[in-house]
Amino acid sequence: QVTLRESGPTLVKPTQTLTLTCTFSGFSLTTSGMTVNWIRQSPGKALEWLGLIDWDGDKKYTTSMKTRLTISRDTSKNQVVLTLTNMDPVDTGTYYCARIRPYDSSNAFDFWGLGTMVTVSS
Amino acid sequence: QSVLTQPPSASGTPGQRVTISCSGSSSNIGSNTVNWYQQFPGTAPKLLIYSSNQRPSGVPDRFSGSRSGTSASLALSGLRSEDEADYYCGAWDDNLNGVIFGGGTKLTVL
Numbered sequence: 001q002v003t004l005r006e007s008g009p010t011l012v013k014p015t016q017t018l019t020l021t022c023t024f025s026g027f028s029l030t031t032s033g034m035t036v037n038w039i040r041q042s043p044g045k046a047l048e049w050l051g052l053i054d055w056d057g058d059k060k061y062t063t064s065m066k067t068r069l070t071i072s073r074d075t076s077k078n079q080v081v082l083t084l085t086n087m088d089p090v091d092t093g094t095y096y097c098a099r100i101r102p103y104d105s106s107n108a109f110d111f112w113g114l115g116t117m118v119t120v121s122s
Numbered sequence: 123q124s125v126l127t128q129p130p131s132a133s134g135t136p137g138q139r140v141t142i143s144c145s146g147s148s149s150n151i152g153s154n155t156v157n158w159y160q161q162f163p164g165t166a167p168k169l170l171i172y173s174s175n176q177r178p179s180g181v182p183d184r185f186s187g188s189r190s191g192t193s194a195s196l197a198l199s200g201l202r203s204e205d206e207a208d209y210y211c212g213a214w215d216d217n218l219n220g221v222i223f224g225g226g227t228k229l230t231v232l
Contacts, residue, residue, distance in 0.1 A: 037221070047159075047167065047210055049221040062220050096166055107214040107221055108157040108172035115166050 002026035004036070004097050004113035011119050012087050018118060022080040022097030026111075029075055030055055033102035036080040037109065038071060042093040052100070053080055089120045125150065126211055126224035133230040139199040142227045144211035146192050150222055154214040156194035158187055161208045161226075170209070171196060198229075206231045 008020035035054040051061040098109035134140040159167035171187035211224040
């Protein structure tokens with residue numbers, strides 16, 4: 001069964017770098033068609049897609065964060081890592097990792113982690 | 123500001139049929155399928171509809187989706203109190219080369 005779980009700090013200071021890890025099971029990120037995404041939700045706000053990494057190691061990022069965001073993977077550990085530099089209070093929110101439904105072109109997120117709340121404050 | 127436009131709120135009484143709209147453009151809904159998510163407070167979103175009108179296993183057939191041109195809609199029939207949640211549409215955008223979401227619709231069951 002597919003599961004994803006986010007882990008990382010709950011509090012970071014402005015200008016610091018955030019590193020979150022998504023540990024998943026039930027699928028392999030080296031299997032063709034698999035992708036893991038990061039999605040953020042600020043308190044009381046809508047979902048915001050941040051970026052993805054796919055089975056081939058290719059990455060895509062939302063335009064507004066391209067200079068600050070890096071997504072990487074460790075296939076041996078079944079982990080995907082989000083690194084976001086120069087954190088600001090507006091980056092406060094719940095960060096989710098999610099898998100895109102494979103083998104069709106829906107780009108639908110079929111499995112989600114529980115999310116991890118990150119607060120940016122001095 | 124969300125690229126996909128949803129009404130911020132919708133409401134209905136138990137048993138009614140409610141629809142939630144999602145408006146986009148040629149680079150997203152006009153050329154790619156739409157997905158819908160249900161989110162309860164404090165929990166992760168759940169996939170409700172994929173490929174515009176397909177239900178994942180376990181989603182009741184009270185939920186249905188459609189897409190026409192650059193718009194899509196989610197319909198809930200036989201409304202129940204447990205349907206009270208936030209609903210988001212999402213789609214791939216070819217110009218942005220990424221996934222975009224609507225601003226979300228809060229559904230209230232009166």
